[in-house]
Amino acid sequence: MARKPADQSVNREDIIVAAADVLYRNGYEATTMKDIAAEVNLTAASLYHHFRNKDTLLLAVLEGGLEVVIEQIEPVANSNKTNVEKLTEMIRLHIYYVTQNTAVGAAMVFEIRPLLNFRVPPRNGNQFGGSDYDEFLDRRDRFFKRRAYFEELFVRVIEDGVKKGEFRQVDPKIFTKTMVGANNWVAVWYKEGGRLSGDQVARMIAENFVWSLQPYRSASLP
Amino acid sequence: MARKPADQSVNREDIIVAAADVLYRNGYEATTMKDIAAEVNLTAASLYHHFRNKDTLLLAVLEGGLEVVIEQIEPVANSNKTNVEKLTEMIRLHIYYVTQNTAVGAAMVFEIRPLLNFRVPPRNGNQFGGSDYDEFLDRRDRFFKRRAYFEELFVRVIEDGVKKGEFRQVDPKIFTKTMVGANNWVAVWYKEGGRLSGDQVARMIAENFVWSLQPYRSASLP
DNA sequence: TTTATAATCAAACTCAGATTAGATTATTTT
C-alpha cells in the first residue's frame, strides 16, 4: 500500500531548506510559492502536494530551526558543569548555529509575526476550514511553547547561578530576553566571509555575556 | 497662493503615527493602505494625497523614529562626560524610547527588509517611474546612512573608552551590533503594564552592558 | 464673494499571488 518516495524526487526537507533560503532573502510576505518552487525546480502547484499551504510551510521552517537549536543546547543545560560553563557553551552554540544557518536564523527573528496574526479565517467551502484550521493553530501553539521552553533553559541556568553566587544579582528573565534578542540578531548582521568567523563571533559574545554576570573578577580574563 | 492646511484635517504626522501603529500589529506586507486609512478615518485613496505610495510611507515612519532617537543620543555622545556615563545614558535613552514607542521600535526591527529588497522596478507609464523612483532610492540610502551613523555614535564611545582604559578590550563594532540588537529587541517583548516599567528595563539593561565592559571591579556596584 | 488649492471620496483598474481542479507521469508493490 504505502509507497516509499522516489529517491530523486523532491521531499519535504528539500522544500523546507529552499523556503528558508528564499525567506531569508525576501521575507515571508514577499516570498511567493513560485519563488520557493523555483528553488527546487518545481511549479508552485506542486508544493501543495507536500504542504497544505504557505503558512504551514513557514511553520515547518521555524519548527525545524528551533528543534535543532534545542537539541544542541538542552544536553548542556542538563549536564553537571558549572553554570558559568553551561551558559558560555549554550550561548556559543546558539550563536554559532545562527551564523551557520542565517536563513533559518533570520526567519526566526523576522517571521514570527505572520504566525501570530494568522489572518485566514476558516472560510466555508475552503479546504482549509474546520479541523485543518484547528490543527494549524495547535501546531502553532506548540511552536510557541517550544520557544518559551528554549528561553526557559537559559533562565534556569541563570537563576541557579545567581542562587549559588556564581552570578551577580540580575533579573534572570530580563537578562535572558536581552541576550536571546542579541543572539538572534546576529543572523541579521553576520555575513560569511567577513572580518570574523562565526565561531569567533560566537565566542566573543558568549564571553561577554558571561563576563557581565560575574560578581567579582580580577583584571585579566581566566 | 499657498494655503495653510485646515486644522481639523488629517496631516502627514497623524498618518505616520497611525501607520506605525498598524505596522506594529501586522507587519509591513500584511498591513494594507486601507488599514492605515481606517485608523485615521480616511479611505485608502486619500492617503495618496499625503504620500506617494506605501513604501514612501513606511520610510517616513522609520525616518521619524530614527531621528528622534538620534536627537536624544547625539548630545550625550558629544558631551564631556566620562565614557561610562555616556554609554549608560545612551543605552538608557535608546531603550526607554523603544519601550515608549513600541510601534516604531518594532517597525525599526522588522521592517528594514521591505526597504532593502525594494522590488518595484520603474514601470513605464506608471507614476512611479523615472525620477520619482530615484528620489525614493536616494531617500532610502540616506536612511541607511543615518542608521549607520546612529550605531557609529556607540562605536566611538566604546572605542574611546577602550583606548582610555575605562573599558576592557572588546571589539567595539561587534559589541555595538550585539547591544543595539538587544536594545531594539526590547520592542518585541516589552509589554506596558508588565512587571517592570520601561524606565526600569532601560536602566537594568544599560547597567548590565556597561558593567560588562568594566575591566576591573569590586564586589559591589557603584 | 470669488478663486485657488487642499483634502477627501467613490469607483474603477490592474495585476500578482495563493490556491484548486484535473490530467499526466513515475515508481513501487503485488
Add this chain to the structure above:
DNA sequence: AAAATAATCTAATCTGAGTTTGATTATAAA
C-alpha cells in the same frame, strides 16, 4: 504486468491590495 499511489504539471479561478482617475467638498487667500 497491473494496481495503487506519489509526484508533478498545466491551466484556470479567485481574491485582495495598491494605485489611478475624476469628481466633490472644504477652507484659506484675494
